[in-house]
Amino acid sequence: MPTTHAAAVRDLVTARLDEVLDDLALLVALETPSHRRDLLQAALPRIEAYLVQRLGEPERRVQHDGGEHGDVLDLVWAGSGIEGEVVSLAHYDTVWPEGTLADWPLRRDGDVLTGPGVLDMKVGIVQTVWALLALRELGAPHPDLRLVLTADEEIGSRAGRPHLEAAARDALATLITEPSAEGAVKTRRKGMVFADLTVHGVESHAGLDPDAGASAVHELARLVPAVVALADRERQTTVNVGTISGGTGRNVVAGRATCAVDIRIQDPAEEDRVVAALEALRPTDERCRLEVAIDRNRPPMNPGEHTDRLLGLARAAGADLGVEVDDVAVGGASDGNFVAGLGLPVLDGLGGIGAGPHARHEHVLVSGIPRQTALLAGLVEQLGR
Structure with missing residues (x-):
């Protein structure tokens, strides 16, 4: 017997994949280099408008001043009678300078969708939206979902760190939609x-x-x-x-x-x-x-007392999808390092399947989007039990 609605989420996202890709195109079309507060501030209202269009007005909304960087947007959508809150942590800044889209617009070639920031990590934002949307449409009980969007992850998260740490302290778990490792989650980062x-x-x-x-x-x-x-x-x-x-x-x-x-x-x-x-x-x-x-x-992100449980939940959702979910160690860091440094439950690498972050061959595999969205939804659903 399935333990989650993951398979149904996958099927829903697959059926509406054109809408999902339109959402992703909207976000990729917003140039958001980490060092350009003006561009980040111009993009953030458009990102929020997209979120509200898909998910409705959040129950709570806070926008934190990012100083010389872009602001942090902290939004909470109510669950369905399940106590607790799950944080989905993502960043909307990218390493790509203004003007990159002029000669490298979002392009699709079969299963490969390439463009600046498409994998790292705008697809992660879209997957969070569709995970929650699908759980709602399927009537699956789930806890509150708190989406925290930071704007300086690529340059150290000095502005974002205190806010993401505060959100993580109150959460059942923090799920990081950074790129996966060919579908594997990341439990160890340097x-x-x-x-x-x-x-x-x-x-x-x-x-x-x-x-x-x-x-x-x-x-x-x-x-x-x-x-x-x-x-x-x-x-x-x-x-x-x-x-x-x-x-x-x-x-x-x-x-x-x-x-x-x-x-x-x-x-x-x-x-x-x-x-x-x-x-x-x-x-x-x-x-x-x-x-x-x-x-x-x-700080380094090393497996803690919560890791086995979160990994077990991810594998349960994967089993409902008919896939094995592996975990890996990687040399790169993310905002998940801060959460792990506090000894709080965190699972990273739940974003897109692809390759080439920070490189001109950055891309996401379209076929992996339903799988990863369903995996995320399955985790959120189980964390409310």
Whole structure:
């Protein structure tokens, strides 16, 4: 006997797939780069209008000021007599700059639907809408659904974090509609530490008076190997020096040089180790001065006491769909890391099936949308029991 209405949700979404894809096209057509508050603020009312059109006016609505970033929209739709609240957490910002749609509009080629932000993660928003819509139309009892939309996930969630954490504290569970891993959910993600190293040197003429200068570029070049050496493969800690810049000309001893460092950790203890090591770095040339700016951006997401239960519910919904639901560990981070860091129940990777997030081949598989929507609906339904 089925334990959820997942199969019926899948069938409903399949029958109305053209409507679902129209919804997705509407969201993809809104350019929402993370660093453009003006574009994010222009898009948010249109996103909300779409949500209200499909689901009706929410029972509760709060719009949080995002400061220099886009605002956070927090909406709650009442359930059907089941106590409690499930949070669906998504972001409406993308990595794609304004103008990307001009030469890369949403296109479909058979099962492949490609476009900027289609997978990461506007399809996740659409799937949340249709999961709730389908549960309603099928008369399936379910708890309140709280949709939290953040606007700076791609750049660290500094504005979104306090609001998503507050929502998660009151929830039966938080479900993250970030892209799936070929249909698998994500139960483990790495944490992130960002570091910016800036060396201040002494400028001089490289030919006429080289000894009068202290090269910031040379000093940074000496420091980079020490930074890279912080990696520990056995503990799954990786280090990437992503950018280096400095100097003003070939014939000038550089007065300034910088590098941006990305460190990923799985073991929470590694965060303190790498931060302490970064703070202990010193220039070898006493005429140079080093500044280290550190952002402990996201804690790692590791399986907790709630993980087995949520994974079991996902697998039960998958069984009703005739599919096996696997779980995976990934190196990327999401807003789910913050929820996991609080020890709260969270399941990630419930969004679209596809590939290429942040790349020009970003796409979602159309055939996977009914499955993933049904999986999400099955989880929401069970969490109310």
